[in-house]
Amino acid sequence: xxxxxxxxxxxxxxxxxxxxxxxxxxxxxxxxxxxxxxxxxxxxxxxxxxxxxxxxxxxxxxxxxxxxxxxxxxxxxxxxxxxxxxxxxxxxxxxxxxxxxxxxxxxxxxxxx
Amino acid sequence: xxxxxxxxxxxxxxxxxxxxxxxxxxxxxxxxxxxxxxxxxxxxxxxxxxxxxxxxxxxxxxxxxxxxxxxxxxxxxxxxxxxxxxxxxxxxxxxxxxxxxxxxxxxxxxxx
Numbered sequence: 001x002x003x004x005x006x007x008x009x010x011x012x013x014x015x016x017x018x019x020x021x022x023x024x025x026x027x028x029x030x031x032x033x034x035x036x037x038x039x040x041x042x043x044x045x046x047x048x049x050x051x052x053x054x055x056x057x058x059x060x061x062x063x064x065x066x067x068x069x070x071x072x073x074x075x076x077x078x079x080x081x082x083x084x085x086x087x088x089x090x091x092x093x094x095x096x097x098x099x100x101x102x103x104x105x106x107x108x109x110x111x112x113x
Numbered sequence: 114x115x116x117x118x119x120x121x122x123x124x125x126x127x128x129x130x131x132x133x134x135x136x137x138x139x140x141x142x143x144x145x146x147x148x149x150x151x152x153x154x155x156x157x158x159x160x161x162x163x164x165x166x167x168x169x170x171x172x173x174x175x176x177x178x179x180x181x182x183x184x185x186x187x188x189x190x191x192x193x194x195x196x197x198x199x200x201x202x203x204x205x206x207x208x209x210x211x212x213x214x215x216x217x218x219x220x221x222x223x224x225x
Contacts (some may be wrong), residue, residue, distance in 0.1 A: 044161070045205060045216040060213040094161055099152060099209040101173070103161040 022095030136206035150209035
């Protein structure tokens with residue numbers, strides 16, 4: 001069974017960069033594409049972007065100027081960086097495989113000074 | 114972006130009774146390869162979403178057969194044939210045909 005686990009700081013200061021890593025276990029990161037999705041507290045879901053194991057990416061236009069997703073196949077991990085964060089970026093961040101076949105448990109990231 | 118509109122927002126259901134959730138998209142979800150990339154997710158309280166249905170009507174592994182999906186084009190439905198207590202949560206439709214993927218606003222299923 002494929003499992004995903006997000007890790008990273010739970011608190012980020014405004015204007016700084018949010019960085020999260022997703023570790024995939026129970027299967028290889030090679031093949032498939034891997035996604036980041038977020039959910040502000042009490043609200044709905046927003047797709048951030050995805051990366052294919054080869055490194056090709058596609059980002060939500062609403063966040064494209066601030067998002068970078070990368071992959072490290074040797075570690076079976078992929079990562080998210082979101083720059084110039086504001087309070088509006090406070091959310092539970094999920095990593096997922098493809099269009100959501102498998103999800104991590106999510107990690108709450110709060111943007112606050 | 115493609116707007117996904119779900120109804121109702123809230124759905125109180127009696128245990129053992131059926132439930133139905135509607136999802137409408139602002140554009141056709143038929144992709145150039147002939148597939149329709151419409152998924153349904155369940156999010157139980159305090160948990161991450163779980164995919165139930167992919168490509169309109171295909172149940173994911175381990176999903177009880179009381180869940181079924183149907184529809185075409187811009188109009189889709191998730192049905193629960195007999196609601197059980199473990200079905201409480203928020204249900205989301207999601208389209209993956211057009212970039213970026215977008216979710217409906219969610220339907221909260223609760224027991225009467």
